[in-house]
Amino acid sequence: MKNGAILLEELITSSDGKYNPFCIFSNKELKKATNNYSYPLNVIKHDAYYILYKGSLQERSISVMKFKDVQDAKQFCFNNIVFAAQMNHKNVVKLIGCCLETQIPILVFESVECKTMSDRIRNEDRSPCNEWTGRLKIAMEIANAVAHVHVGFTRPIVSKSIKLANILFDDECVAKLFDFTLSEVIPEGETHVNN
Known part of the structure; x- marks a missing residue:
């Protein structure tokens, strides 16, 4: 499995401007944004592979996808990066960035905190x-x-x-x-x- 930073760099390089531009966030920023991943208070969705948290970053509401340490979690995370980065549709949740400081990258999406x-x-x-x-x-x-x-x-x-x-x-x-x-x-x- 490639290092997250290398994969992300390759993704950006190969995008030819087709992918959504996105930001790199620090782990400290995302912990603060989600109130240290407050559970269950800030949980939007709980899945077998990840938890989706609501958060606020620089007065902007966000959704933060933090993967659990389970088998195939890195591959599932990279699938989300690769596919979500290509999506630019009003009915697909937009990827706005990620954090590469953790073993499994943490993904940041637009705000979708109004229930599933x-x-x-x-x-x-x-x-x-x-x-x-x-x-x-x-x-x-x-x-x-x-x-x-x-x-x-x-x-x-x-x-x-x-x-x-x-x-x-x-x-x-x-x-x-x-x-x-x-x-x-x-x-x-x-x-x-x-x-």
């Missing part, structure tokens, strides 16, 4: 998002994001983890696809990926 789709359904949230027109809007937004992932690149990307827990919302109730941990590119000349 599974939280909204489970809690029978009475927000406008859960009314029929709101649900139709969410379905169209996620369909647009999936279409972008599948046809917006030279070689299609397969997410492999589209589920209610990976649909997040910004403060304007815009649905956003998140988590490229298991994503793969369809190999040239092929029509699908295995598994």
Whole structure:
């Protein structure tokens, strides 16, 4: 496995301006932004491989993806960097930076602290998002994001983890696809990926 800094440098060099520009954050900055990764107070989403925290950095709300020390965590982190860095769509959570001071890089995304789709359904949230027109809007937004992932690149990307827990919302109730941990590119000349 390559060092995170080397991988990130190669990613930026090879992007030809196609990737979103992003910042490097210090571990100290992210600890402060998330109140030392306050659990469960600042948790947006808890997954088998990572925890997504809400935070505030320089008066800007952010979401911080911190990977657990589990097998394949580095590969899952790098998948998120590689795929999320390419995404520039209003219905995909935007990667804005990372911290390379830790053994597994910590990723920083735009703010999406308004619950996951599974939280909204489970809690029978009475927000406008859960009314029929709101649900139709969410379905169209996620369909647009999936279409972008599948046809917006030279070689299609397969997410492999589209589920209610990976649909997040910004403060304007815009649905956003998140988590490229298991994503793969369809190999040239092929029509699908295995598994």
